Amino acid sequence: MEIIKDVPMSPQDSIMLDMHSFYNVINIISGELQILEMLSGQDQCMQDCVGLCFKIKDGLTDSDKIVEYAQNIDEHLDFILKRVQELLSSHPHLQNEDDARESVENINSVLNILKVRAQEILARYKAPNKWEKHDLSQLKQNFLDVFEAIARNSKGRYGFVYNIAAWTPKDYFVAFQMESVDGDHIFMPPVFQDVMRDLIANARKYTDPGGKVLAGLLDDGQNLRFSVEDTGMGIPEEEVQRVVDFGFRASNTVERRTMGGGFGLTKAYCVTKQFNGRFWISSKEGQGTRVDIIMPRQA
Secondary structure: OEOOOOOOOOHHHHHHHHHHHHHHHHHHHHHHHHHHHHHHOOOOOOHHHHHHHHHHHHOOOOHHHHHHHHHOHHHHHHHHHHHHHHHHHHOHHHHHOHHHHHHHHHHHHHHHHHHHHHHHHHHHHHOOOOOEEEEHHHHHHHHHHHHHHHHHHOOOOOEEEOOHHHOOOOEEEEEEEEEEOOOOEEEEOHHHHHHHHHHHHHHHHOOOOOOEEEEEEEEOOOEEEEEEEEOOOOOOHHHHHHHHOOOOOOHHHOOOOOOOOOOHHHHHHHHHHHOOOEEEEEEEOOOEEEEEEEEEOOO
């Protein structure tokens, strides 16, 4: 089903939509810092770092503050890493606790992702409609880093495998192919990397471990094409048109705990329309969902 509709939003809604991925990463970091704080047995010993996370989150509705935080991201990340190392030095027992090690590894992994997010924000704020050159090998690595961070954040509940021979009922099988007429690089708007991440994360989120997430990115010389397909919960037929509305979640997903606000499909749809593209959703409840995007390649 091709989605053709207007999605009305206020200026503040638009900023929230643009920042929700960044917001979710900050949430993960602050959560892990509070876990370390609890494991140390010293109340509020990481409050300065947690406070920094909350300060950044509160500023994500103001364009000037967003740019400021993105420009100074290295300084903020160095501060958090330094405080984590100080905590481990002052509480040596944490280095022997599995939960603490998992939290530290998760923080390190997610901080790297946050740095990439900040670079993307600066790129698109400078030139919202510009298409840029992306190295395909680095683009693939960015997504592998995201999958690794998601798996770490699950605390062992599931993992990701890319070889079907290694697939177990506890894992997600992920296949993501990228091809371009330009060989080792591809041109696309910087924000589109965010769109792909959101749609793949949604596919995983609404699919139980043991399921499949298949995705593909293709520049055929005329169009930029992206598709993602899962074997998850699917969307009730009468709600397919509504899932791109701001903050709407399908009725069969409302009891599933998520870290998001139901903005992934809205953002994907709005970005597609911003670049004169077309957007399709095909879904069967209980069987899975497929999203297809086609955007005319910029000359």
